[in-house]
Amino acid sequence: MAHVDPMLQGAYYNLGSIAMQQAKPAEAIPFLEKALAIKRSDADTLYLTGTAYVATGETDKAEMALRNAVAFVPIGWSEPYTALAEGFTKAGQTAMAEWAGAMADLAAGAPELAEPRLL
Numbered sequence: 001m002a003h004v005d006p007m008l009q010g011a012y013y014n015l016g017s018i019a020m021q022q023a024k025p026a027e028a029i030p031f032l033e034k035a036l037a038i039k040r041s042d043a044d045t046l047y048l049t050g051t052a053y054v055a056t057g058e059t060d061k062a063e064m065a066l067r068n069a070v071a072f073v074p075i076g077w078s079e080p081y082t083a084l085a086e087g088f089t090k091a092g093q094t095a096m097a098e099w100a101g102a103m104a105d106l107a108a109g110a111p112e113l114a115e116p117r118l119l
Contacts, residue, residue: 009038013045020048025055043072051083059091078107 012035019028032049035042046069053062066087069080081104088097102117 004038006038009035009042009045012038013042013048016045016048016052020052020055025052028052029056041072043069043077046072047080047083050080050087054083054087054090057090059087062087076107076109078104081107 012031016028016031016035019025019031029049029052032045032052035045036049039045046065050062050064050066050069053059053065063084066080066084070077070084073080081100085097085100085104088094088100098117102114105111105117106114
């Protein structure tokens with residue numbers, strides 16, 4: 001993708017974002033995947049893709065996208081962990097949902113809430 005217009009990634013992201021705002025996650029996913037094909041390291045696009053997959057019930061794909069978002073922004077961003085908790089809850093993975101919720105607390109600057117959940 002060496003010769004792709006850098007504005008194209010932003011356009012795909014914005015189209016996906018609009019679809020999510022309209023509560024159309026299935027329509028958002030193709031746009032967001034195209035944005036990721038151009039720039040795989042965009043944490044915002046990874047997060048939005050993960051939330052779209054949670055909304056469509058594709059929890060394995062959601063987990064991968066959200067974990068990648070956290071890998072790029074590991075500190076101070078609780079939303080990906082909150083979305084992970086929601087996805088794990090939908091998948092019936094209660095222990096992982098508890099872990100993700102605790103990590104959301106930690107990322108939000110509330111270690112006193114996270115510690116008992118992680119123990």
